[in-house]
Amino acid sequence: MRFDAVQVTSAPGALTEAVIKQIKSGDLAPGDCLPSQRELARQFQVGLGTVREAIKTLDAMGYLEVIRGKGTFVAATALEKNNGTSRIDETLKAVSLADLIKAREIVECGAARLAAGFGDGEAIARLEKIVAEMDIANEDTDAYYRLDFDFHLAVAKASGNMALAELAKLLVDQAHDNMHFMSESLHIAMTFNMEKAVRTAREVVTHIAAGDGAAAAHAMQDHLNIVTQELSKEFLGRSAR
Numbered sequence: 308m309r310f311d312a313v314q315v316t317s318a319p320g321a322l323t324e325a326v327i328k329q330i331k332s333g334d335l336a337p338g339d340c341l342p343s344q345r346e347l348a349r350q351f352q353v354g355l356g357t358v359r360e361a362i363k364t365l366d367a368m369g370y371l372e373v374i375r376g377k378g379t380f381v382a383a384t385a386l387e388k389n390n391g392t393s394r395i396d397e398t399l400k401a402v403s404l405a406d407l408i409k410a411r412e413i414v415e416c417g418a419a420r421l422a423a424g425f426g427d428g429e430a431i432a433r434l435e436k437i438v439a440e441m442d443i444a445n446e447d448t449d450a451y452y453r454l455d456f457d458f459h460l461a462v463a464k465a466s467g468n469m470a471l472a473e474l475a476k477l478l479v480d481q482a483h484d485n486m487h488f489m490s491e492s493l494h495i496a497m498t499f500n501m502e503k504a505v506r507t508a509r510e511v512v513t514h515i516a517a518g519d520g521a522a523a524a525h526a527m528q529d530h531l532n533i534v535t536q537e538l539s540k541e542f543l544g545r546s547a548r
Contacts, residue, residue, distance in 0.1 A: 322351050322361040327370055330385050337386060341371070341379045356429040360464060367469040408535055411478050412528060415459060418475060419511055419527040420520035421466035430465035434512045437461055441505045451501060456483060458508055462527070465515065482534075504533050 329335040341347065344358045351358070362379055365371040372382045422430070437458045444450040456479055463475035507530035514523035 322347075322353060322357060323364050325351070326361065326365055330370060330381055335381050337381050337383045339381045340377075341381070343378075354429060356427070363469045364472070367473060407478065407481060408531070411475075411482060412531055414471060414474050414478060415462065415531065416524040416527045418463040418466040418468070418471045419515060419523040421468060421471070422462055423515045423518050423520040423523040425465060425467040426518060427465060427467065430461065431512070431516050434458070434461050434465060434515065438505065438509050438512055441508060444501075448501075451504070452483060455504070455508075456480075462511065462515070500533060504530065507533065 326335070326341075335341075342350070344355055344362070348355050348358045362371060362373065366373050366379075369382055370385045372380050374380060437454055441451060441454045441458065444454055459479045460472065460476055463472040466472070507526055510526040511523055511530060514520075514526055
């Protein structure tokens with residue numbers, strides 16, 4: 308088998324997608340053993356940390372099976388994975404905005420707390436890079452939203468808990484879909500304080516790097532509250548008119 312190299316800036320997501328593509332195309336079949344992590348890192352031209360993260364993700368998604376002492380194998384049921392939306396995905400579309408916000412608080416504040424205790428240098432470096440790019444984005448709302456998604460997902464992944472990472476991805480995806488719907492269909496403009504958003508995101512990363520879980524969770528709450536407060540003002544303002 309042969310893998311094309313990916314750019315480090317797109318890893319580990321691109322690595323995960325590349326392996327799934329190999330499985331769906333038949334280049335990797337159920338039961339096949341993947342090359343060693345070191346060999347995968349060489350082929351993809353990424354770090355070992357990125358390979359480990361991608362394997363954790365693929366294991367959690369059910370595409371791979373990691374057998375201690377033997378290796379990493381394509382799961383027997385890998386080809387049965389549904390390409391469509393998951394039941395969780397569909398459920399999230401039906402929940403209220405208030406429930407979605409509360410779920411994000413529980414998942415993402417918990418992830419920030421865990422990330423502070425995990426102490427992964429590569430994950431922290433990625434978070435610092437994302438926040439620096441958020442700062443540069445300035446008033447470019449579209450660029451900010453893309454980076455905000457990366458930030459929340461990176462915090463969840465930094466927790467070392469791939470179940471949390473998957474939940475966070477679904478929740479942030481749905482939250483951004485809601486923002487788009489409000490903007491395009493309801494003509495609600497979310498003109499929140501971007502400077503405060505970047506500052507609170509930076510505080511999350513600072514506390515994670517310092518290993519202070521309680522402070523990291525509190526900072527994430529402050530970051531999430533920015534959007535919550537703007538939504539409250541918008542809807543309260545509309546009801547008063």
